Amino acid sequence: xxxxxxxxxxxxxxxxxxxEPLNMQWAQDYLGQRGLATKYLVSEIDPKVxxxxxxxxxxxxxxxxxxxxxxxxxxxxxxTKGPLTGAIACSxxxxxxxxxxxxxxxxxxxxxxxxxxxxxxxxENDKVEIRDASHLWGKTVWETEExxxxxxxxxxxxxxxxxxxxxxxxxxxxxxxDLHRAAGRSGVGAVxxxxxxxxxxxxxxxxxxxxxxxxxxxKVTYEKKKILKENAVTGQGLPTYGTQVLMNVINEIxxxxxxxxxxxxxxxxxxxxxxxxxxxxxxxxxxQLVNNQGCFGCxxxxxxxxxxxxxxxxxxxxxxxxxxxxxxxxxxxxxxxxANGVDDIEALQYANMLCNEDGFDPISFGATIGAVMELYxxxxxxxxxxxxxxxxxxxxxxxxxxxxxxxxxxxxxIVGLGSKRxxxxxxxxxxSMSVKGQEFPAYDARGVQGMGLTYATSNxxxxxxxxxxxxxxxxxxPVKTDPLTTEGKPALVKAFQDATAVVDSxxxxxxxxxxxxxxxxxxxxxxxxxxxxxxxxxxxxxxRIWNMERQFNNAAGFTRKDDDLPPxxxxxxxxxxxxxxxxxxxxKMIPEYYELRGWDTEGRPTAETVARLGx
Amino acid sequence: xQKSLHIDPSKCTSCLQCEMACSFENYGVxxxxxxxxxxxxxxxxxxxxxxxCTQCDEAxxxxxxxxxxxxxxxxxxxxxxFEDVCVGCKVCTIACPFGTVNYVAETGKVQKCDLCGGNxxxxxxxxxxxxxxxxxxxxxxxxxxxxxxxxxxxxA
Numbered sequence: 001x002x003x004x005x006x007x008x009x010x011x012x013x014x015x016x017x018x019x020e021p022l023n024m025q026w027a028q029d030y031l032g033q034r035g036l037a038t039k040y041l042v043s044e045i046d047p048k049v050x051x052x053x054x055x056x057x058x059x060x061x062x063x064x065x066x067x068x069x070x071x072x073x074x075x076x077x078x079x080t081k082g083p084l085t086g087a088i089a090c091s092x093x094x095x096x097x098x099x100x101x102x103x104x105x106x107x108x109x110x111x112x113x114x115x116x117x118x119x120x121x122x123x124e125n126d127k128v129e130i131r132d133a134s135h136l137w138g139k140t141v142w143e144t145e146e147x148x149x150x151x152x153x154x155x156x157x158x159x160x161x162x163x164x165x166x167x168x169x170x171x172x173x174x175x176x177x178d179l180h181r182a183a184g185r186s187g188v189g190a191v192x193x194x195x196x197x198x199x200x201x202x203x204x205x206x207x208x209x210x211x212x213x214x215x216x217x218x219k220v221t222y223e224k225k226k227i228l229k230e231n232a233v234t235g236q237g238l239p240t241y242g243t244q245v246l247m248n249v250i251n252e253i254x255x256x257x258x259x260x261x262x263x264x265x266x267x268x269x270x271x272x273x274x275x276x277x278x279x280x281x282x283x284x285x286x287x288q289l290v291n292n293q294g295c296f297g298c299x300x301x302x303x304x305x306x307x308x309x310x311x312x313x314x315x316x317x318x319x320x321x322x323x324x325x326x327x328x329x330x331x332x333x334x335x336x337x338x339a340n341g342v343d344d345i346e347a348l349q350y351a352n353m354l355c356n357e358d359g360f361d362p363i364s365f366g367a368t369i370g371a372v373m374e375l376y377x378x379x380x381x382x383x384x385x386x387x388x389x390x391x392x393x394x395x396x397x398x399x400x401x402x403x404x405x406x407x408x409x410x411x412x413x414i415v416g417l418g419s420k421r422x423x424x425x426x427x428x429x430x431x432s433m434s435v436k437g438q439e440f441p442a443y444d445a446r447g448v449q450g451m452g453l454t455y456a457t458s459n460x461x462x463x464x465x466x467x468x469x470x471x472x473x474x475x476x477x478p479v480k481t482d483p484l485t486t487e488g489k490p491a492l493v494k495a496f497q498d499a500t501a502v503v504d505s506x507x508x509x510x511x512x513x514x515x516x517x518x519x520x521x522x523x524x525x526x527x528x529x530x531x532x533x534x535x536x537x538x539x540x541x542x543x544r545i546w547n548m549e550r551q552f553n554n555a556a557g558f559t560r561k562d563d564d565l566p567p568x569x570x571x572x573x574x575x576x577x578x579x580x581x582x583x584x585x586x587x588k589m590i591p592e593y594y595e596l597r598g599w600d601t602e603g604r605p606t607a608e609t610v611a612r613l614g615x
Numbered sequence: 616x617q618k619s620l621h622i623d624p625s626k627c628t629s630c631l632q633c634e635m636a637c638s639f640e641n642y643g644v645x646x647x648x649x650x651x652x653x654x655x656x657x658x659x660x661x662x663x664x665x666x667x668c669t670q671c672d673e674a675x676x677x678x679x680x681x682x683x684x685x686x687x688x689x690x691x692x693x694x695x696x697f698e699d700v701c702v703g704c705k706v707c708t709i710a711c712p713f714g715t716v717n718y719v720a721e722t723g724k725v726q727k728c729d730l731c732g733g734n735x736x737x738x739x740x741x742x743x744x745x746x747x748x749x750x751x752x753x754x755x756x757x758x759x760x761x762x763x764x765x766x767x768x769x770x771a
Contacts, residue, residue: 068645069635069740096631103646156648179658207638207646214643225742239628290661294630299742301628305661324661 001210002064002528003027007040008106008128010121012195013054013113017121017128022107027064028531029614034090035505035545037061037079037108041088042548044110047555051083051187052169052194054114060101060160060200061109063507067102067208067296070221070524071228072509074099074296076160082186083194084171084364084418085437085461086556088549091174091188092465092504093160094295094303095181100158103204115196120148120161123202133198140164140357140406141176148201161199162189163359168408169193170416172364172439180326180356181295181303186438186460189359217527224520225299231515233475238302238511239292243330244274246442246470253474253483254577255447256334257440259341259392260370261433261566264444264574268343272333276345277304283311288349290324300511304328306349314350314399325353331464334442335366339433340373340398347395351402358406360416367439368419369401371431380426386411430567436461436558445569445586447579448473450481450489453589456563457493459549465510467496477514484578486585490593498542505545518542544613547597547605551615560603563590617692619751620728620735622665626745629656629663636740640731649719651728652737652746665746667737668715668728670694676727679710685727692751693730701725 005022023040030036037059049055058080065073076098082089101109104125111121118133136144141163149155159177166173166189173189174182183189192198211217228234237245250256251269258266270276277289286307294301306327308315315321327349336348355362369390375381376390383389387410390397404412414422419439423432433440438461445452450469455462464470469492473483481492499518503510506521518538526533569584594601598609605615634650642649652667674694677685684700685707687693696716701724707716708725716727728735730748738748749756 069632069639071742099647103648205646205648207642207644207649209642209644209646214639218639229742291625291663292628293656293661293663294628296631297635298628298630299632301630301743303628307661323659325658 001530002068002212003032004102004105004107006106008109008123009112010109010128010130011112012115012119012130012197015115015130017130019126029541030545031502031505031541032063032107033061033066033075033077033505033507034079034092035501035541037077038088038090038545038549038552040108040110041079041081042552045081047081047552048557049081051081051086051191054195056081056191058111058188058191058195059108062098062102062107063505064529065524066507067099068211068221068507068528069218069297070508070528071225071299072295072297072512073507074298075507075509076101077504078175078183078188080188080191081556082188082460083169083190084187087436087460087553087558089186089188089460090504091183091185093175093177093181093183094298094509095178096296097158097160097177097181097202098507099296100202100204101200103207104202105204105206109200111195111197114194118196118198120197120199120201123200125204125206136198137167138164141359142179142357144199145179148199152201154203157201157203159199159201161359162192163357163406164408165358165360165406165416166190166193168416170360170405170408171418171421172361174359174361176356176359182356182359182361184361185363185463211528212530213527217524220523220527224516224524227520228299228512228515233477233514234300234512235515238300238514241274242292242302242304244277244304244328244333246330247273247333248275249474250443252577253447254574254579255444255483256338257433257442257444258338260339260374260431261440261444261568262374263576264447264579265577266338266341268341269338271343272328272337272345272348277306277328281309283309288327288345295509298509300509302511308349308353309346312346312350314347321350321353326356328352331442332362332366335363336398338442339366339370341392342395342398343393344395347399350399354402354406360405363441364418364439365402365405365415367433368415368422369398370433371419371423372401372415373397374431375423375426375428380428433566433568434462435565436562438462443470444574444579445565445584446574446582447577448483449486449585449589450483450492452565452569452584452586453489453493453593454496456565456586456590457497457593459546459553465500467493467500468510469493469496471496471514475514478517484582486589490589490596493593494596497546498539501542501545502538505541540613544615547609547613547615551605554604560601563603617751618733618748619670619692619754620667620730620738621747621749621754623745623747623757624662624664626743627654627663627665628743629654630742632740632742633665633737633746636736640736641726651715651726665737666715668694669713670728670730675710675712676707676716679706681706688729688732691730691733694727695729696725696727698722698724
């Protein structure tokens, strides 16, 4: 079966674990992972709940294709109400943990309440225990995984856990699995920390079998893998250069948010690009990049494994960082680099390792440092307050603040609040480059107009992964659209949002969509899952998931005014590049988008839309 | 012509498609814990190394088996476990110097790579060519070609 049909419900307050059957009607309507877990969450919690209170719940969820041979079939999502935004949070991760959870016989794990002392959850197939984690509290992600594998005497367990930032309530703390894959955004790690939950530890030996049509499944997944292999992006660009393939491309089109979005091109982009990761260093003659890694089942393998320069000031006395480790992906290279004007690629790799080691989102962290540096240059923040001189371009300030944030020391505590709260605290809320409290990723809304609408309407706050219109506006997939115009973008964004909601619910990685259309995923679902999985059904399902999330956010208190961009992007024109002179046309796009969505002028789904989607 | 599995770790991305293909071929499920090929991910160096039975000619497992449950498949050189004969004594798992024959608690028998009867599913599934099924007498051919290229195929 594509679903194990079993949910594990764990109440940390009562210290109880019980198995319950998966609601198969919901599985037909919401598929799995993001869609299905969100359905459970919104049905069970009050939208107004404090995200860090025991009344919030947090769900680890697999999809029907997780743990299968479909390419990239290893994803899981963590769904909760997010503390950074107060909106629905759904963070998706690869690595090997998701498949292991499925192999243990669970579609999802719903965590409720709050443990009175630190605990971790041990899952060995149907043997589930809440175990003491007081000896793990205060440990990093890396230390935790090592300690658990030793204690279990089993190197094959998979661990999904928080680091010290999750314990300390850093509002963008992540949940990290397999050392350097993360459910990274919106602070899902802080929710786990608020529940005194250090880790989920899983060993699954039951496997995934009895698919609806195994023979057809093998045939169709092999055909689809061939498409990925032959595609220029998924077959060559991503395996060779990783997501960093974008650094020079985005910089050239003038959509590279630089120095807290003051500029749209970064003069140091070349020095922190994929190409730079391939070049031998002066110090040791070796390239930073070691090789690439795939997540479970992934035939693309965009993941970067890198080794930092051992002579770099950050690690010269810390041999523990000298080994191979997860290394610069585009978003992190941007947020730690361009957003702060830092062009020292080794410093970026160090900060990136700290994000993995202690589990915090490099996008929100790096973007927050961008705001700190702007406030410093304005004289609002001082060296005394921050603990270091922090002008744009200072690698020392970046790495110092990464250490402080990881450890919860000094000014790191303030950085851990994220840019919205930090900028408000110092009287400049307009300098937070965020939507709904979550920081922008690596595409400037002036240079790629569709991304502005993507950010403004994303249900989890600013995010590129909810509708990656870069595909169309920059790469021409599936058709090229002009990034500088707002025309046609509301329809483009809506189509991407709905399709992505299905991909995020399937167990597959959204990066497949550089080569696959939803119609390539449909036959894989059809062969794996019981029931009828027509394109019409999937299209409607994507829209249903999107509107379900929207309804939750509306009920949580979000309104039309929250679907907006910071004044800088609307008033300060891009200074250079193809978008020179342009601001974001967000105000033009929103009304058209609402109308296409079947929402009223306040951004609420109309009764007719709700009925049409069966919500 | 006899063929053998040939592994080039430098091409492996640790996607585990091979492990899933193995368990699916032999048990009809995707279950890496039942795979006869394992990928080892050495975090500190970044190396990823698939490892399985090399089908020794003088196979320790075959010689050690007290009930002759491991036999040579003459068509492809594989040493094959006959489950109906195997008594689960595990002596072969002790005898094998490489650890590639293992006990399966669920069946009470041992299992090892049998080359899928001459059409190994792992090699078919491997997306990068890290695992191939090639002429057993010429597993060094690729490496020889690389050095030949270095030696004599560079522009003057």
